[in-house]
Each structure stands twice: as structure tokens, then as C-alpha cells.
Amino acid sequence: MTQKTSQAYAANSAGKALEKINTQLPTLGDEQVRIKVHYCGICHSDLSMINNEWGLSAYPLIAGHEVAGEIVEVGSKVNKHDIGDLVGLGWHADYCEQCRSCDNGDHNLCSKAIGTIVQRHGGFSEYVQASQTSVVGLPEGLDLKSVGPMFCGGITVFNPLVQYDIKPTDKVAVIGIGGLGHLAVQFLSAWGCEVTAFTSSDNKADEAKKMGAHHVINSKDAAQIESVQGQFDLIISTVNVKLDWNLYMTTLQPKGRLHFVGATLEPLDIGAFSLISGQKSISGSPVGSPDTIKTMLEFANQHKIQPMVEMFPMSKINDALAHLKSGKARYRIVLQADF
Structure with missing residues (x-):
């Protein structure tokens, strides 16, 4: 097969x-x-690229970086995948394979990594292609319809558990129960952690508990936040809004970590003494490496973890994007190819 157009x-x-x-x-x-796209999730990063919010976009722009599909063609030197394999593709479509990060297996930190939708065509299409390293095979048993968001939202919240050696006995909080947060709660619960969900939406409290949260706290209620001072080993923030970060720092145990995976738009106004006195840390991380994605998929398969998704046919993509912009999606949106 030599597909010429898409x-x-x-x-x-x-x-x-x-x-x-x-x-x-x-x-x-x-x-x-080359992958025939069966399903592709929609992420806020797709919206940012469509609107050129980061100054990286080239038009016509074909977004889509949460691809689930089938390999239909392979290059002459491909040895990791075969035609017919079911695979996924996330934020990165290629890596330099020569830098220290790539040598250490931290491909997601490669400074020359190529974004799936940056200056190239992504998954809102019949076909998409990428390097064999960036494409990850799907374990048997995963739901092809809903697995796409795991390649962006899922790995974004799973990666910190691996990077910081989070233990099953740790107490971990998640700020924001949305597209990222609802997956973080599921992963942490299956990991064995005691999980607290911080959310400003009262109607998400019951859902968060069904996902595995042991406790739910209103993220805008200072009194509730103060009631859990000194409790958490790790807080994962998935939100992109300004909160009282100094107040959240007080909820960390000594040597605790406040970790950002949500791109908070305003600078972090955190006092140095809140770090020094308890030897606390602030950190952030992007998506994970292909190896960590593979581990995540195996873990998710073992523990029956999957994103909650709303399905749209690809032909209704503009309706799907409008639904994402509305903030009403529960919790990820996936497009089904219907070309």
C-alpha cells in the first residue's frame, strides 16, 4: 500500500x-x-494551536494528537511495529535520538522533539504518520474508542508518579477534576494512595469519589483547605487558573511537592519561606516518554482505568470543538473517523 492523499x-x-x-x-x-486513524481525542492544546495562541501554527493546520488507529504501512527500517498493529500516537511524532535525554530514555524532554501538530499534520485526518519510536502499541483489552486521551491527558498525570517514585502509602491531592484530574484520581487510587480531590464544582464531588477519591475539598474554600494542613506528600495541580498557592503549600508535609501539569497562566507567587521551612519542592512536567506511556497503558489495562469520554463523529468536529470550549465536557472528547 502506498497511500498518497488523505x-x-x-x-x-x-x-x-x-x-x-x-x-x-x-x-x-x-x-x-503510517496510521489509519480510527479515533482521535480533542485536547485544549488543539484549540491553542488552531487559534495560534503559542505562535507555532502553520496553516492549513490539521490538529489532533490523541490518535488511536491501525498501522497500514511501515518504512523499510521499521522493526518495532507491523502492519495491522493497533497503536496510539500522542504529542510527539519524532525525537532526535542523539541527545542525552533520548539516550537516557527521556524522549519527552528532547529539545528537538517534533510535535505531532507543530509544522506538520495531525490526527484530525484519515491518515497520520510518525516515527516508530513515538508510536506505542496498545495492549490487548484496552478500549480503542477511549484510549486516545491517554496519550496526552493520561500520560501527563501518570508521568509524575514514575518520576518522583510515588509510594502506595503516600497521601496525594489532585487540584481540578476535569480532563486531566479525573484520570489522575483513577491512577492514584489504583496506585494505592490516599487521594484527596480539590474541586470548585460541588456537582463533581460524587463523581470524584466514584473515581477513587477518598476525600473531596472545595478548592476555593480557605477554611476547608486549612483543615488539611501538613497532610500531603504530593499535590498535582491540573488547573490553568490562579489559586492561593501559599495556602496550598501549607497542606504539604515536610519534603512534600507541589507539582504542576496544568499551565497556570499567571506567575506563581510563592514565598521562599514556605519552601525552606519544610524542605518542600515545586515542579512541573510535560507528557511522558514512549516507555512511560507503555507502562501507563499496561497499568491502566491491569486496573481497568480509562477516561470518561463523549463521542462525536469526525464530521461534527466543529460541534465537538464548541463543546470543549464551553467547559461542559465530561471529561474528554473523542472523534470517530467517518470519512
């Missing part, structure tokens, strides 16, 4: 509705695979 949904300029187009596929590289 139908896709593209933004022709910043902020415009997506239109169906035919696009020429690039020549398949020796170490690349």
Missing part, C-alpha cells in the same frame, strides 16, 4: 472553523509508520 479537517487561519480538505501525504520515511 482527507482531513483543517483550520485555514487562526480561530476559523475547520473545513474538510484533501491533503498530500509526505513520503513515508524509512523509520516511520
Whole structure:
């Protein structure tokens, strides 16, 4: 098979509705695979790229970086995948394979990594291609329909558990029970941690407990937050809004860590003494390496963890994007290819 063209949904300029187009596929590289897209999640990063909020976009822009599909063609030097394999593709489509990060297995930290939707075409299309290293095979038993968001939202919240050696006996809090947070709660609960969910939405309290949270606290109620001072080994913040971070620092145990995976827009105004007195840490992380993604998928398969998704046909992509913008999605949106 040598597929030459692909139908896709593209933004022709910043902020415009997506239109169906035919696009020429690039020549398949020796170490690349071509994937027929069956499903593709929508992430806020797709919106940011469509609107050129980061100044990285090139139009026509075909977004989509939470791909689940089937390999239909492989390059001449591909040895990690075969035609017919069910695979996923996330934020990165290639790595330099030469830097210290790549040598150490930290491909997600490669400074020359190529974004799946940065200056190239992503998964809102019939076909997408990427390096064999960045594509990860799906364990048998995972739901193909809902696995796409695991390649961005899922790995973003799973990665810190691996990086910081989180223990089953740790007490961990998650700020924000949305697209990222609802997966973080599930992972942490299955990991064995005592999990507290911070949310500003009272109607999410019962859902958070069903996902595995042992406690739920209103993230805007200072009195409730003060009631858990000195309790947490780790707090994972998934939100992109300003909160009273100094107040949250008081809820950490000595040597506790406040970790950001949500891109808070305003600078962090955290006093040095709140760090020094308890030897506490502040950190952040992006998505994970292909190896960590593989571990995450195996863990999720073992513990029956999957994102809660709302399905749209790809042909209704603009409706799906509007639903995402509304903030009402519970909790991730997935498009089903219907070209």
C-alpha cells in the first residue's frame, strides 16, 4: 500500500472553523509508520494551536494528537511495529535520538522533539504518520474508542508518579477534576494512595469519589483547605487558573511537592519561606516518554482505568470543538473517523 492523499479537517487561519480538505501525504520515511486513524481525542492544546495562541501554527493546520488507529504501512527500517498493529500516537511524532535525554530514555524532554501538530499534520485526518519510536502499541483489552486521551491527558498525570517514585502509602491531592484530574484520581487510587480531590464544582464531588477519591475539598474554600494542613506528600495541580498557592503549600508535609501539569497562566507567587521551612519542592512536567506511556497503558489495562469520554463523529468536529470550549465536557472528547 502506498497511500498518497488523505482527507482531513483543517483550520485555514487562526480561530476559523475547520473545513474538510484533501491533503498530500509526505513520503513515508524509512523509520516511520503510517496510521489509519480510527479515533482521535480533542485536547485544549488543539484549540491553542488552531487559534495560534503559542505562535507555532502553520496553516492549513490539521490538529489532533490523541490518535488511536491501525498501522497500514511501515518504512523499510521499521522493526518495532507491523502492519495491522493497533497503536496510539500522542504529542510527539519524532525525537532526535542523539541527545542525552533520548539516550537516557527521556524522549519527552528532547529539545528537538517534533510535535505531532507543530509544522506538520495531525490526527484530525484519515491518515497520520510518525516515527516508530513515538508510536506505542496498545495492549490487548484496552478500549480503542477511549484510549486516545491517554496519550496526552493520561500520560501527563501518570508521568509524575514514575518520576518522583510515588509510594502506595503516600497521601496525594489532585487540584481540578476535569480532563486531566479525573484520570489522575483513577491512577492514584489504583496506585494505592490516599487521594484527596480539590474541586470548585460541588456537582463533581460524587463523581470524584466514584473515581477513587477518598476525600473531596472545595478548592476555593480557605477554611476547608486549612483543615488539611501538613497532610500531603504530593499535590498535582491540573488547573490553568490562579489559586492561593501559599495556602496550598501549607497542606504539604515536610519534603512534600507541589507539582504542576496544568499551565497556570499567571506567575506563581510563592514565598521562599514556605519552601525552606519544610524542605518542600515545586515542579512541573510535560507528557511522558514512549516507555512511560507503555507502562501507563499496561497499568491502566491491569486496573481497568480509562477516561470518561463523549463521542462525536469526525464530521461534527466543529460541534465537538464548541463543546470543549464551553467547559461542559465530561471529561474528554473523542472523534470517530467517518470519512
